Amino acid sequence: MSLTGASMLKSRFDISKSRTEAEPEEIEEENTEAKEEEVKEEEVSVEDKIVYPERRLNRSEVSVRLSLLGKTAEGDGYTYLKAACTGMSLTNISAIKSFQHLQFVDVSDNCLDLENLQAVTELPFLVLIHADKNLLYSAALKRMKYMQVIIMNNNFLTSVEDVYQPELSTLEVGYNKIKKIEFAKKMPNIKCLDFRHNLVRDIESIDFPNLDSLYLAGNEITSLVGIERLVNLRILHVRKNPIKLLNGFNSELKKLQYINLRNCKVATLRQVKKLRVLPALETLILKGCPYMGGTGEENPVVAEEEEPAELRIEVLASLPRLKRLNKGVVTPEERAEAKELLKQWIEEGENDEEEMVEEKEDGSIID
Template sequence: MSDNEAEETFGEEEDNAEEAGGEEGDEEVLGEEEEKLGEEEEVEEEEKVPDLALTEEHIAECLSLLCKTGDGLAHAYVRLDIHDRQLTDINILKSFIHLRYLDLSKNNLKDISCLSALTHLLTLKADYNMLTTVKLEEMPFLQVASFNDNKMKTLEGCSHPMLEHLSVNNNLISKVDTLEPAKLARLHTLELRGNKLTTTDGFNLPNLKNLFLAQNVITVIEGLDRMSSLTTLHMRGNQVKTLDGFTDGLQMLQYINLRENSVMDVKAEVPKLQCLPLLRAMVLSENPCTEEDDYRIEVLIALRKLERLDKEEYQEEERTEAEAIAEQRKEEANAENKEDVQQEEE
């Protein structure tokens, strides 16, 4: 090939690359435009939702469970189920102060702040609405609250002194800094699956027992040492690569689910869990480390008290094998240490 031909060929390659780059650029622009269009359509769809206020007629149809009122001097219906009615306005509920059990799921609600007037409320279910925040004032008796499948970006208004179970799955939560630990002394179960959390830091809840964080984008385990009562940690489907962050402050932790994460090395990572005296069950399936030879045995060598791995009980044969390998490694390590000492003396 002549120099001229080579130059022409190189020029054609540059042109092709430039054209390809232009096409990629066009695709990126097109993708951005489609994304914006999707957002605009979503906004338009929200705007098209017709206003529909809750009425006394609706309420009369849906009330149930006749009980004595708090002062014991009268009776009132305390349960209201108004799910799946396309409601956008529930302000009328301000006057129904005796309600204790309320289901508002599958409506088009954007604001439920009026519920702050229902000071006798025990359970509140507001799943599948259009809430971006709750903005509830402190509710003295609320024990169970569920705000799954909304558009919440903050946990503001979710801290109540008697609350025991809080569920905010499938929202847009990226931080938990709006939780107020001082008001959540009784909270034992917190569900935040399917949000946008990137870390476990910020959960300063010493009485919490069950924490569900599956399907977030968590890359770092940290800040858990403040959760001394935690027994269950569920983190399936995140992006955790290392098991740093587990400390001896987690004295009660018994179950860890890290399925579908990115843990690479059993020998390097699993021993970091030796600080957990009550750990009895763990799930690591669908991590890269599970492809290693003798994966189950290596986990057991590091965690002798573990009873179940990936939902399979350890058998006595596995325990015997793990003990033998651990003993052999110990002897080899001792022999190496003696040899090193002898060499130093010489």
């Protein structure tokens, strides 16, 4: 039993339908500040509430929330594969164990702690668990044979060290309080890690050679050193992190096609040029960075401004293989201008000395 393709790499999908390959540009967080404020309000309300009235799920409630008709795991008949028991203030979901053919379970927006969520581990064919907005301080579900996708956004997780599922391919734990991405046991099948809006400071402990997509927007990352180990990485989304230096990239990252550095702290063309080593890079998002005239902060007004045309040409001259820069597809006219600028640089002899001086004055460490 396996979930193939990029359709299972993110939780923003309808699992009753197939989804085309994810386009990271389209899933950038909107109204980030409002979302963060919402999370803070939820934290206060959860922590202030002392007693949670018992609310047990019953079988009849599950029955009317079944969907996604499909073949049984044994292939000898048809059954409903998905149950969505969301927003019901549930504290106990033991009744779900009666539905042994379930492969997808969504119990988001309830009052479940880890002990009560463990009921889903008794579903022998479970592939995906979606448990956003519950009372989870740990994601350590008991080992399951087929579990591939765990989604636990907006909980109270501080670590993922105790997470272990042998077939896990996607772990999404955004809007928690996780400081380090570190696991006690190796999970070789991991393809997608999503730790948006946590407290992560670096990626040096991430060692997943098969990782395809890494989403780390809204953390406290200052360096991308360690990225060189992720030799199969295709998507890197690090929007809104205090990243100034683009160290760590090398030519072994042959599949890296998309990098989102929106509202980071990249301030010079010299740093952008470090991405030349990436042979497959097609899309680069730099909007909001100081180099593009931004401040490195989320700002709805700035977000609507067009980046200076001359800066687009500089980036395209530095990275001629790009097909898309920020939200704009590279035009033939821009490519021609970039080619002329590159020719001019070669004739004059490229010199990053001025940028190096600027970085030293800014206190950045030059490699």
